[in-house]
Amino acid sequence: MRLVWPLLAVALATAGLLALTARPTVSSPLPSLAAPLPPPSTPKPVVPKPSSNQGSDCSDQTASLRPADVAPMPAAGVAAAPASGPAGYLRTILGRGQLTVAVRPDTPPFAAVDTDTGQFVGFEVELAKQIARALFGTDGHVQFRAVSTADRVRVVQRGEVDMSMATITITCDRLAQVDFSAVYFQASKNVLVLRSSPYRSLADLGGRKVCAATGTTSLQRIADTPTHPIPYQVTNAADCLAALQQGTVEGVVNGDLVLAGMAAQDPETRIAGPKTLDVPTAAAISRDHPELTAFVNGVLARMAADGTWTRLYDANGLDRVFGPAPAPPVPHYRDR
């Protein structure tokens, strides 16, 4: 019995000391905010199905509005003469002092950014400048904006720019969204291959990897080819050239106007395929502004007639890529 008290004291002392000194084990976890970012979710690219029947519902895609009078508009006094003079939307442009045009920054010789000056240069850029000059009577009234392939039709639909001259192919789907000017360049869907390769057209690349940007008519063209080339999708069309140079793909499908820009960057490549001239290229303009479409068509017709089109063709080096300038595309018109 005498043992109880010392034992109790020891137990109490132990408990007291434990309460004072015992501490839980320490962890050193990585804070959640310092953990790596989760990888981005990349949507799986959709491979388009072969289209069943092309161009079923629009008989003449290339017919555009009959041109109007293209005499330079008097910039001054526009507001004073509301009834006569230029029609509605043209007056808006004149009032604003700028014609706004979306172009692609990466499709030389049609449109590109000069790496030294940061200015847009190319055939489409020059055409746009001519249209602005016809409208304002003087130079320097055009503003360019760079667009991607995905956005080039949408920016016109949304009214962000007056028109889009961005190597746009006229298709039935796009005609439902925007109006097109008369054709200013007839391109061909071709394939860019290595100079040393035996391929003569896209059909020869059956079972081979062929590159095109997501959501383009070029990708659809690969899906429609009966020999079944394997589509390789990229985000930017320019990535296709890198893929070709690295041997990831054996061909790049695009309009020859885009392929020309790529071929100019690599002397070991060539454009293969027949000159089908089945890719009508035109400016996209909002369906709300038929007067602008008519005006643009007028300027295009005049440039074709007075040799400006041919001069710009040569000045921008298109002759070096496609050979001597052909006759300008013959416009088709409709009245409304």
Added chain:
Amino acid sequence: MSVRRKWRKLGLVGWVRRRAATPPGRLRLVSTGLVIAIVVLWLAAFVTVVARQHAVADVRGTAGPAFLAAQRVHADLSEADASAAAAFLAGGIEPATQRKAYQASIAAASAELVRLAGDRVPAAVQGSLTTLASQLPVYTGLVDQARANNRLGYAVGGAYLRQASTLMQMTVLPAADRLAMAEADRINEDYHRATPWWQPVLIVVTGVLALGGLVTAQVTLARRTHRYVNVGLVAATVVVGVAFGLALSALSAQRSRLIDGYNDGFVPMTEVARARVVALQAWGDSSLSLITHGDGAVPDRDAARASTRLGYDASGRPISAGVLPTVTRTGGPDAATRAHLAEYWQAYQAIALRIRTDATALGGFPQAVRTALGEGTTAFSRFDAASDTALTSSQRRYDTALASADNALRGVAAVATVALAIAVVGVLAGYQTRINEFR
């Protein structure tokens, strides 16, 4: 009962009984018991202190430096990627400063990689080290191909740069992250090994038993012999008490310094490091977006993701959780070095937003590039320099805390050994004088 029978068979119980039959035998038995209690206490303290010293040394010498190296590789490579994009954006002839920054970052990352390869990284992430070592040359090759094409004014240069950046962000940097995470896990394990909860409990229990035994023995002895002070036993009690207190306070100091190292060093260090690489990612994205001239949906989305982690939505408004507001709020001894990070980032992000708006605006593209190369780079450099300072100071804080945790345990094992040996001598001597009285 069977146990007792076994003991009886061994003769231990009989031996104890025989000893206990005479008074000197009883005294010898008690002194043996006290010696055993002291030795057990010594064992508990010694093993605990040595194990904890080893664990702290592992954090300081192996996992910690490897973690820092992996983190530095990540930061250097992020810096290289963003600098390459900024240099590309400037056009055919890139600014010398950006090019130098790129080269310095690649060189630093390569040097760290060599060092990491020399250390033993955990086997599970050996593959990540291989990825880093094998993909880094591929990356620099792509960047140089991009440069060469850009010099000629070829748009395909941008494609190569995008490819390089994708390789960096999707393959190389995640490998560095895996490496850092594995080392962080090792640090966590070492922390566990350095602070098991049961070690102080064991020392308290064995210590109280030894002290209690000593006190009880003295009280009993005093009652029996009426000699109130036994010098040997008193000395043993004092020495055991001192060793006991010393061991407990050393463990407590070591633990609290490890906690300080975690709270004031590790947490801000890792958070600032993440903020920095995420910000570098956003800056690189901004350049890539401009390089694609309007096709920047992919880098813009990526920049928005980075911005969310930093604590701001795509338009620069603060959101509830994010690393920058958190590190700016975090107190601690180095709070001043982190105080301006959020503010600097917001200043940069405002410029980045303007650049993005300008780039898609009519005729605004050249202005956007000018802004990006001028103001944008200046603002980002300010953030980058500030985060580097904050990172360095919290790294130093962490290192200091680990060193002082190590110091807290230094010599404790030796002191405890000497003290408890003295205590054993004291107990034996103290009892011997009583036993001698029976002769």
